[in-house]
Amino acid sequence: MLLLYTVFLWSCGVALAxxxxxxxxxxxxxxxxxxKTTLVLFTKASGCSTCPAAADELRSVLPSLDVQAYSVQDEKITARYADRVPALVMFVGHAPVLYEGPLLGDAFAxxxxxxxxxxxxxxNDASFEHLTQASTGATTGDWLVMFHGLSCDRCEALxxxxxxxxxxxxxxxMVAKVSSETDGRETAKRFGVAPTQMTILFFRQGVVYTYDVSRLDLTSLSxxxxxxxxxxxxxxxPELPQTPLMLALQVVAGVAVVAYILMLIVSKQREAAQKKKGF
Incomplete structure (x- = not known):
């Protein structure tokens, strides 16, 4: 009976512990x-000498991880998430995280x-400078940032x-992404990124470096x-662009400074006139 139940679960695609x-x-x-957290081991049915051992290593630690786990043998789907097989990808909800490291159970765990x-x-435009402190190169460290459009197949695969x-x-x-077509338009414009262009920039100590996007594998990016x-x-x-409010405040401040200087001049002239009358 237990065997039949196990076969039933397998046929429904339910991962056993x-x-x-x-x-x-x-x-x-x-x-x-x-x-849910889901593990997927991408393999090949043939032509992959390390795939069986990687599967065995993953099986050895599954009971302690409390996750669903699947093995997928589909070259097209594999290419979307990984650069080679065997490849372990953890999906946190729908967010895929590609593993890079030794094919050992303890490392997987x-x-x-x-x-x-x-x-x-x-x-986005509101949070970029505050979190990265890109223009000052201050306390938040180095940032690798992908700028992407709304319809970008390469960005989704990345x-x-x-x-x-x-x-x-x-x-x-720190690793981040910015939507160049929606709430990150002004930030993309600041760094010369076209709305539909996929661009990867690295920010370190007030300098921005441009990545060659012809190589998008995990090893090269790291x-x-x-x-x-x-x-x-x-x-x-680049310096932060001036917002309309900041420009308006600068104008007000400039007018105030000019008015203050004129008041000083007028005051000095009055003092001089009074002294002249006293003589």
Missing amino acids: SDLVVLAGDMLESHLLES EFVTTNREPRVVAL ESRLQGVAAKLRNRV AFAVGLYKDAPSRPV
């Missing part, structure tokens, strides 16, 4: 729940337990890599953020 359920690629989205929340920060970089470099580099940015095109971070 100590095993991986093979899931068709087109079924993956329907198995990602908003409030540490990855899951330390990344239960997505680490990529969504920035999400798992960005989340992977944020997980791998946690406490070293290496850029920890050192290779030094070889990239760079420029000082």
Whole structure:
């Protein structure tokens, strides 16, 4: 009876605590729940010598992780989330986080337990300068930021890599994204990013470095953020643009200064006239 129940769960695509359920690629989205953490091991049915060992390592730690786990063998779906197989991706709700590291159970477990929340920060015009302090290079550290449009297939595919970089470099580099077409338009304009253009910039100590977006794998992105940015095109971070309110305040302040100077001149002239009459 227990065997029949197990087979039933497997056929429905329900992950057992100590095993991986093979899931068709087109079924993956329907198995990602908003409030759940889901592990997916992307593999190949043949031509991958390390895939079976990686699956065994993951199975060995599944009972302690309390997550649903699936194995997917679909090249098209794999390419959306990973650069090679085997690849482990943790979905926190629908946010994919790509793992990079040794194919060992203990490393898998540490990855899951330390990344239960997505680490990529969504920035907009109101929060960008406040959180990054890009123009001053002050206390918030280095930032790797992707600017993206609304309809950008490459940006969607890059999400798992960005989340992977944020997980791998946690406490070293902050990772963020900005929508260039919606609430991040002015910030994108400030850095010369076109609304529909996907651009990755690295901010460090008042300097902005431009990443070569022809290489969007997790390894290349991480290496850029920890050192290779030094070889990239760079420029000082542009000053914050003046808002209408700031311009108006500057005009008022200028008028006040001029009025004060005129008052001083008039006062001096009156004092001089009074002294002249006294003689």
